[in-house]
Amino acid sequence: DAGVIQSPRHEVTEMGQEVTLRCKPISGHNSLFWYRQTMMRGLELLIYFNNNVPIDDSGMPEDRFSAKMPNASFSTLKIQPSEPRDSAVYFCASSLPGLRETQYFGPGTRLLVL
């Protein structure tokens, strides 16, 4: 079975550019989570969706970050404009209905903003 799929796996961009990260959750999962991992702050929850609806975006650092889930099999996390402090590994995770806290992570996107 395919796990959570993320693209791209690596992204290098210059400060001020727009960055879009993509995620395909596991089929049948209806909750989707975006996390950011850094050495300083560890794993932080940015936002999560249930049935394509954003439930909690309190972890989104600022208005430069936005996330969408247009359908059950696709989500994007966008940073515009990007800054060097956004450099991190971004993970997407998904979970089943009724077991939303049991989350399965994708391989991550390593973002470097120069």
Next chain:
Amino acid sequence: GENVEQHPSTLSVQEGDSAVIKCTYSDSASNYFPWYKQELGKGPQLIIDIRSNVGEKKDQRIAVTLNKTAKHFSLHITETQPEDSAVYFCAASIGFGNEKLTFGTGTRLTIIP
């Protein structure tokens, strides 16, 4: 909000010996406690989890124990092997539809051949 503390931050163990990682949590309402293993360049992988109605759970060489009174839980790995080398994260959640996980800061486990 919930706060999860994890110790130690690094742990070196001789191959074949046991490893124990401990976590404490602050919110007494938390009742779901997963453990994740993260290898270099990969995403966290769920390896075992426990709910508050259970005191211990075991899966082959891995076991998790939970003490709700003291608000702490531990990961035990027996007969360690080189492939157990990774960073391990504990987490806590209120569960039962409350999806947010609060993670510990991680333990880098190194198995010495």
